[in-house]
Amino acid sequence: MRLHSFPGGLRLPGHKDASRAGGLQAVPMPPELHLALQQHAGLPALPCVLPGERVARGQCLARADGEFSADLHAPCAGRMLAIAPGDPSAPPGRQGAHLVLACEGDDTVAPWPALDPATASPDALRERIRAAGLVGLGGAGFPTAEKLSVGRDLLVLNGAECEPWIACDDALLRHHAEEVVLGGRMLARIVGAPRVLLAIEDSMPEALAAARAACDAHGEGVVEVVSVPTIYPEGGERQLIRVLTGREVPRGGLPRDLGVIVQNVGTARAAWRAVAHGEPLLERIVTVTGPGVARPGNFIVPLGTPVSHLVAQAGGYTPQARRLLLGGPMMGLALPHDGFAIGKPDNCVLVLGDAELRPAGDEMPCIRCGDCASACPARLLPQQLLWQVRADRLDDAREQGLFDCIECGCCDLACPSHIPLTAHFRHGKSELRARAVETERAHAARERYETRLQRLQREAAEREQRLAERRAGAASADAVAAALERARARRAAGTEGGTDA
Numbered sequence: 001m002r003l004h005s006f007p008g009g010l011r012l013p014g015h016k017d018a019s020r021a022g023g024l025q026a027v028p029m030p031p032e033l034h035l036a037l038q039q040h041a042g043l044p045a046l047p048c049v050l051p052g053e054r055v056a057r058g059q060c061l062a063r064a065d066g067e068f069s070a071d072l073h074a075p076c077a078g079r080m081l082a083i084a085p086g087d088p089s090a091p092p093g094r095q096g097a098h099l100v101l102a103c104e105g106d107d108t109v110a111p112w113p114a115l116d117p118a119t120a121s122p123d124a125l126r127e128r129i130r131a132a133g134l135v136g137l138g139g140a141g142f143p144t145a146e147k148l149s150v151g152r153d154l155l156v157l158n159g160a161e162c163e164p165w166i167a168c169d170d171a172l173l174r175h176h177a178e179e180v181v182l183g184g185r186m187l188a189r190i191v192g193a194p195r196v197l198l199a200i201e202d203s204m205p206e207a208l209a210a211a212r213a214a215c216d217a218h219g220e221g222v223v224e225v226v227s228v229p230t231i232y233p234e235g236g237e238r239q240l241i242r243v244l245t246g247r248e249v250p251r252g253g254l255p256r257d258l259g260v261i262v263q264n265v266g267t268a269r270a271a272w273r274a275v276a277h278g279e280p281l282l283e284r285i286v287t288v289t290g291p292g293v294a295r296p297g298n299f300i301v302p303l304g305t306p307v308s309h310l311v312a313q314a315g316g317y318t319p320q321a322r323r324l325l326l327g328g329p330m331m332g333l334a335l336p337h338d339g340f341a342i343g344k345p346d347n348c349v350l351v352l353g354d355a356e357l358r359p360a361g362d363e364m365p366c367i368r369c370g371d372c373a374s375a376c377p378a379r380l381l382p383q384q385l386l387w388q389v390r391a392d393r394l395d396d397a398r399e400q401g402l403f404d405c406i407e408c409g410c411c412d413l414a415c416p417s418h419i420p421l422t423a424h425f426r427h428g429k430s431e432l433r434a435r436a437v438e439t440e441r442a443h444a445a446r447e448r449y450e451t452r453l454q455r456l457q458r459e460a461a462e463r464e465q466r467l468a469e470r471r472a473g474a475a476s477a478d479a480v481a482a483a484l485e486r487a488r489a490r491r492a493a494g495t496e497g498g499t500d501a
């Protein structure tokens with residue numbers, strides 16, 4: 001198969017071997033789970049259990065609020081302790097409320113009856129995937145059922161795990177490639193795609209071999225394994241589509257505009273298990289790695305497990321541990337503490353040491369070298385965007401494609417002046433979103449004010465009219481009384497005149 005290149009990108013030193021050696025291990029249940037109500041792209045889910053209530057493993061704890069939200073289920077049996085307020089020190093987007101579940105007992109809700117992925121209707125399959133609370137496990141957290149609602153010509157299974165330390169998809173493919181292939185075929189059936197490409201980076205030879213064997217056994221000529229070169233950020237949807245098809249998702253557009261859908265390999269497997277085994281999404285594979293942990297590995301982690309518990313399973317912190325990240329070194333979120341809990345989109349806990357960190361305060365002025373633009377996979381001009389964001393010319397930055405920035409961090413790494421460009425772009429985007437919300441609020445307030453003003457004017461006019469009518473009525477009553485008076489007077493005068501005649 002002919003592959004294509006995408007603009008920019010970087011070849012980064014690989015570190016997947018660090019956690020590969022630890023294999024795939026199940027994490028014992030911690031004493032408590034902290035389940036965030038927002039583990040997906042849309043509105044937070046709404047709790048449907050109360051503090052003090054006993055729950056069974058697999059029971060629904062919170063219901064989706066709207067089409068981009070997702071249900072949340074209990075990864076273990078236990079007792080609901082509280083609906084805890086958010087943690088303001090958590091990274092943006094992760095600061096909301098969470099359910100605290102004490103893990104006790106082993107009662108389990110009976111799984112849903114299995115559906116036959118080959119004969120169940122696409123609507124029934126999609127509904128099962130929705131009920132399982134499934135969201136994209138590659139990091140975006142977009143509800144899977146929603147993404148499957150539009151027909152496509154091509155399904156891409158994304159196993160191009162391009163962040164250098166993350167190896168959870170690699171572990172998944174090495175151990176569960178058959179379920180990934182079966183899940184891929186089922187997802188393709190839902191969206192009517194005749195073809196599935198399972199893309200895996202060439203730095204994952206064991207995963208490639210396992211996927212090829214699974215394809216031979218279960219691919220039925222529909223699923224094809226494609227080895228793609230290891231270039232960061234090839235796992236980005238747009239970059240992977242470009243590599244596989246040579247086509248580019250238009251600026252401001254979506255893969256669906258090209259008739260393509262991209263699903264993470266973990267999502268495909270979880271969808272298969274929801275349908276063929278009746279299981280809601282209760283756990284995921286997480287890489288715990290970096291020089292700051294003693295025994296890096298890949299772990300099967302119940303959702304809501306605190307990072308501290310996970311790091312303890314990986315042998316605890318080493319003396320080198322300096323910075324804790326949720327995600328990879330390029331796109332990961334810095335965590336202020338390890339009490340934070342694993343959610344559906346979280347694929348890695350990375351503990352870096354001094355050697356991996358840039359010294360603080362080494363930023364220098366831009367020398368207009370253009371290295372950031374050469375590295376940008378989104379064909380942006382980061383130095384120009386930087387100037388616009390710093391000058392608060394955010395509308396200009398938006399015009400120049402600020403929202404096409406995938407926050408991959410390539411420009412940061414390429415910049416000889418060590419300018420944290422991505423942080424500026426992240427800030428610019430959140431500022432624009434906040435302003436849009438503010439504008440929307442002001443617009444709604446103005447509409448409310450104008451509606452109220454119109455109502456008051458209408459009521460005043462109606463009052464005035466009623467008054468005028470009453471006055472007119474009173475005037476006409478006076479006129480009638482005067483006329484009667486005159487008639488009486490005339491009659492009296494006429495009587496007198498008749499006598500005279």
Ligand code: SF4
Pocket residue numbers: 372375376377378379380382404405406407408409410411412421422425
């Ligand atoms: S962070 Fe944004 S601007 Fe920088 S290289 Fe990536 S896509 Fe381009």
Ligand code: SF4
Pocket residue numbers: 365366367368369370371372373382383386414415416417418419
């Ligand atoms: S790489 Fe850094 S120094 Fe060079 S143009 Fe971009 S922002 Fe400026």
